[in-house]
Amino acid sequence: MSVSAPRGLASSGQKLITEILHPLSAAEEQLSPGPDVSSSSSSSSSVGGGKQEPGLTNGTPVEMSNPAPASQLLNRLQLDDDLDADAQDLTETRDLFVTVDDPKKHVSTMETYITYRVSTKTTRIEFDLPEYSVRRRYQDFDWLRTKLEDSQPTHLIPPLPEKFVMKGVVDRFSEDFVETRMKALDKFLKRVADHPVLSFNPHLNAFLTAKDLNKRQGLALLTKVGESVKQVAGGYKLRPRPVEFCAMGEYLDTFSQKLGTLDRIAQRILKEQSEYLTELREYGAVYSSWAGSEEQLQRPLEGVAGCVTTCCGALEDASENMSQDFLPVLREYVLYIESMKNVLRKRDQTQAEYEGRLEAAILHKQEDRTPIPVEVERCQDKVECFNADLKADWERWQRNKRQDFKQLLTGMADKNINYYEKCQAAWESLITVLQDKQTEDKTSETN
Amino acid sequence: MAEDGKEESVASSCDGSDRTEPDGSLNHTVPGDGSSLLRRMEICVAEAERRSGKNAVGMQETFTVYLIETRLLESVDGRNPPPDSLWRRYSEFELLRNYLIVTYPFIVMPPLPEKRAEFVWHKLSADNMDPDFVERRRVGLENFLLRVASHPVLSNDKILYHFLTKEHGWKEMVYETEFQAKADSRLRALNATFRVRSPNKPLMETKHYSDELQSHTSQLLRARTRVADRLYAVYKVHGNYGRVFSEWSAIEKEMGDGLQSAGHHMDAYAASIDDILEEEEHYADQLKEYLFYAEALRAVCRKHELTQFELEMASQDLVSKKQQREELATGIVRTFSFKGMTNKLFGQEAPEQREARLNLLEELIAEGEEAVKDKTAECEEYVERAWADVLRFKDQKDKDLQEALINYAHMQISMCKKGIQIWSNARECFLKM
Numbered sequence: 001m002s003v004s005a006p007r008g009l010a011s012s013g014q015k016l017i018t019e020i021l022h023p024l025s026a027a028e029e030q031l032s033p034g035p036d037v038s039s040s041s042s043s044s045s046s047v048g049g050g051k052q053e054p055g056l057t058n059g060t061p062v063e064m065s066n067p068a069p070a071s072q073l074l075n076r077l078q079l080d081d082d083l084d085a086d087a088q089d090l091t092e093t094r095d096l097f098v099t100v101d102d103p104k105k106h107v108s109t110m111e112t113y114i115t116y117r118v119s120t121k122t123t124r125i126e127f128d129l130p131e132y133s134v135r136r137r138y139q140d141f142d143w144l145r146t147k148l149e150d151s152q153p154t155h156l157i158p159p160l161p162e163k164f165v166m167k168g169v170v171d172r173f174s175e176d177f178v179e180t181r182m183k184a185l186d187k188f189l190k191r192v193a194d195h196p197v198l199s200f201n202p203h204l205n206a207f208l209t210a211k212d213l214n215k216r217q218g219l220a221l222l223t224k225v226g227e228s229v230k231q232v233a234g235g236y237k238l239r240p241r242p243v244e245f246c247a248m249g250e251y252l253d254t255f256s257q258k259l260g261t262l263d264r265i266a267q268r269i270l271k272e273q274s275e276y277l278t279e280l281r282e283y284g285a286v287y288s289s290w291a292g293s294e295e296q297l298q299r300p301l302e303g304v305a306g307c308v309t310t311c312c313g314a315l316e317d318a319s320e321n322m323s324q325d326f327l328p329v330l331r332e333y334v335l336y337i338e339s340m341k342n343v344l345r346k347r348d349q350t351q352a353e354y355e356g357r358l359e360a361a362i363l364h365k366q367e368d369r370t371p372i373p374v375e376v377e378r379c380q381d382k383v384e385c386f387n388a389d390l391k392a393d394w395e396r397w398q399r400n401k402r403q404d405f406k407q408l409l410t411g412m413a414d415k416n417i418n419y420y421e422k423c424q425a426a427w428e429s430l431i432t433v434l435q436d437k438q439t440e441d442k443t444s445e446t447n
Numbered sequence: 448m449a450e451d452g453k454e455e456s457v458a459s460s461c462d463g464s465d466r467t468e469p470d471g472s473l474n475h476t477v478p479g480d481g482s483s484l485l486r487r488m489e490i491c492v493a494e495a496e497r498r499s500g501k502n503a504v505g506m507q508e509t510f511t512v513y514l515i516e517t518r519l520l521e522s523v524d525g526r527n528p529p530p531d532s533l534w535r536r537y538s539e540f541e542l543l544r545n546y547l548i549v550t551y552p553f554i555v556m557p558p559l560p561e562k563r564a565e566f567v568w569h570k571l572s573a574d575n576m577d578p579d580f581v582e583r584r585r586v587g588l589e590n591f592l593l594r595v596a597s598h599p600v601l602s603n604d605k606i607l608y609h610f611l612t613k614e615h616g617w618k619e620m621v622y623e624t625e626f627q628a629k630a631d632s633r634l635r636a637l638n639a640t641f642r643v644r645s646p647n648k649p650l651m652e653t654k655h656y657s658d659e660l661q662s663h664t665s666q667l668l669r670a671r672t673r674v675a676d677r678l679y680a681v682y683k684v685h686g687n688y689g690r691v692f693s694e695w696s697a698i699e700k701e702m703g704d705g706l707q708s709a710g711h712h713m714d715a716y717a718a719s720i721d722d723i724l725e726e727e728e729h730y731a732d733q734l735k736e737y738l739f740y741a742e743a744l745r746a747v748c749r750k751h752e753l754t755q756f757e758l759e760m761a762s763q764d765l766v767s768k769k770q771q772r773e774e775l776a777t778g779i780v781r782t783f784s785f786k787g788m789t790n791k792l793f794g795q796e797a798p799e800q801r802e803a804r805l806n807l808l809e810e811l812i813a814e815g816e817e818a819v820k821d822k823t824a825e826c827e828e829y830v831e832r833a834w835a836d837v838l839r840f841k842d843q844k845d846k847d848l849q850e851a852l853i854n855y856a857h858m859q860i861s862m863c864k865k866g867i868q869i870w871s872n873a874r875e876c877f878l879k880m
Contacts, residue, residue, distance in 0.1 A: 272677065283667075289666075290663035293659040300849050300853075402701060406702075410874055413874035431856045434853050
């Protein structure tokens with residue numbers, strides 16, 4: 001049968017035809033190296049969603065800052081669900097490839113830890129060399145994610161695998177654990193590298209290229225957006241969410257719930273399978289021991305015992321796959337949803353600040369005919385950027401999610417089919433043996 | 448002896464449809480031996496029915512009766528004879544079997560289906576009134592009749608014939624044979640512990656084998672039950688996927704349809720285990736038959752031990768009587784006896800008394816020799832007939848169980864195919880997500 005999907009579930013970083021990426025090609029983004037404040041982010045935001053009216057729906061008219069004409073053209077060409085077109089865009093224009101592999105254990109007097117090799121291939125001018133290979137540990141990935149969150153608060157940052165593992169419960173250095181974690185780190189990095197905005201983040205650059213990652217010295221390139229969003233005071237009254245963001249929030253809540261249920265079901269299945277396996281082994285052993293006291297029946301009974309053993313092995317493989325490939329992806333999406341909800345909340349706060357300031361400004365300028373103060377305008381920009389970034393990322397996230405789950409569930413089906421095929425083959429070969437024996441016996445009788 | 452082994456291969460079918468034999472082997476024509484009942488008559492247990500009636504102590508009870516249909520195979524006057532039928536209860540089958548055991552102790556007696564449901568995996572009903580149980584029992588009873596009616600020795604029995612053809616008065620007929628008395632004493636004897644000095648080796652080995660067979664089949668049945676329980680749980684939990692996929696599909700746009708249909712396949716998967724396990728019960732029944740057969744085999748060996756023991760006792764008795772005669776005749780006391788002691792203490796007895804005692808002893812010795820001769824013949828005949836049937840049984844067992852294992856493998860394959868089909872369908876749905 002056909003080989004199922006490669007063990008590392010595809011993140012957006014693998015070269016599959018059905019791969020989807022951000023609608024905008026990277027070529028467009030190369031002109032704007034950093035996630036700058038208004039122009040590039042708003043141009044990237046007008047894509048996706050297909051909505052003509054990117055303004056806030058509470059009625060306040062919003063002036064869009066001038067989008068670059070080129071991107072507007074691209075917007076119209078863009079079709080949300082045309083995955084193949086996306087993929088073609090991707091393969092033509094992707095210019096940053098990253099991989100995480102080759103785990104190694106390091107033992108020092110102070111601690112023991114694992115590092116992974118991070119390899120980069122790129123043609124981007126932001127990188128001095130076309131290839132890099134560095135070693136990073138989990139802490140480094142964690143640092144990177146924090147920096148991305150801080151510097152790109154309006155974007156959805158992909159999640160990392162869980163940080164803490166209970167010592168004594170999980171073996172941090174077991175092959176399975178390291179492998180699972182590594183795959184998740186690989187996926188994280190690929191998602192970041194494929195993001196049109198995040199991939200240009202200087203922290204990512206440092207992460208991929210620096211010989212020694214100097215984490216204490218924070219890079220000075222905090223963006224204005226980053227600063228200003230961080231400076232949002234919590235004192236503003238929260239406003240009702242616009243409909244589309246409400247829908248996002250509701251979707252995330254329900255989806256998170258369903259994922260939890262899926263996780264529980266999968267775990268239950270694993271448990272039941274393990275108990276079934278125990279009984280099945282004993283069952284096979286009885287056939288073996290019975291064979292010992294028989295003559296003519298010895299071969300058939302041993303044959304059955306052998307089949308049962310083969311089925312046990314097949315089941316073990318299937319269960320292992322479930323826990324190594326299936327469950328981690330579910331859990332990762334739960335984490336992803338959590339971080340997305342956080343971003344939604346930050347968006348709410350940004351909106352609250354803007355509307356708060358706007359109201360205050362309007363109150364003050366009753367008689368005055370001076371235009372709206374600059375900070376209010378800045379807040380307006382912030383909100384618009386945030387909304388636009390969020391919507392774009394949301395669309396991308398939805399597409400990735402669809403791909404990931406399609407692959408996940410197809411993989412699950414494949415594993416099950418594979419299991420049954422192995423069992424069927426074993427029993428079929430036994431029947432051949434037994435039926436040959438039957439004809440043997442019959443001919444020897446009539447002779 | 449070889450031909451005996453093939454006797455039970457005649458097919459029987461009352462509804463005209465093809466059915467495999469209890470042991471699954473094909474029809475072989477047997478030269479020479481035309482005495483098997485099954486060659487002359489079709490037999491089947493066609494139906495089961497619930498009846499109500501008053502029992503022996505006047506209480507109302509419900510019980511099941513089974514319809515036995517028979518039809519003579521030879522045409523009489525150029526016409527096909529009409530089928531005959533009568534109803535019998537399980538207890539009547541038991542009566543027949545007990546009679547046969549007592550009458551033919553050297554035969555490994557085909558067993559009846561179990562009286563109560565045992566080795567039940569948890570979803571299977573253990574209720575005797577459950578229709579599935581009744582149906583399986585019907586099949587088991589038919590199997591019993593076919594085995595008995597095709598046995599080279601048993602098939603000639605008159606009581607068996609009347610069981611199949613004479614609805615009323617059969618019970619009285621059985622009791623008239625006074626087998627009951629023999630049954631009771633046999634039971635007592637078999638349960639007693641006794642040591643045999645020189646048992647027949649092959650039969651003793653067979654007894655050990657029967658213990659092994661019993662142990663292995665019961666272990667296997669227990670293990671299978673546990674496996675069935677676990678497998679049931681695995682399948683049923685997958686049904687939960689059906690529900691959550693359905694709920695999840697409600698919040699999705701493009702993924703919704705694929706998820707929804709995949710959910711239906713998960714439900715189908717969960718439901719499929721019911722039929723799979725139902726079919727496996729047939730395999731369990733075949734194992735059970737040989738579990739009970741093991742008991743019957745053991746009983747044949749024990750009966751030999753008993754007979755041999757009786758022979759040894761009789762020989763022993765004869766030897767001691769002969770010794771007594773010798774002592775009386777020569778006056779030399781070889782072994783301790785009270786008579787010897789009293790002789791020493793009180794003096795020898797009168798010659799007339801001695802004469803009388805000698806004559807009595809001679810009579811007893813003659814009787815004893817007769818008894819030993821009879822018992823020896825009985826023993827030898829028993830061993831010969833028992834060993835013949837043991838060999839026949841071993842052949843039958845090997846064929847039957849091999850067939851059963853092949854069928855089991857087929858069942859497993861069919862389960863795998865079903866699984867592949869359902870998961871392939873689900874996979875199609877996932878691809879459409």
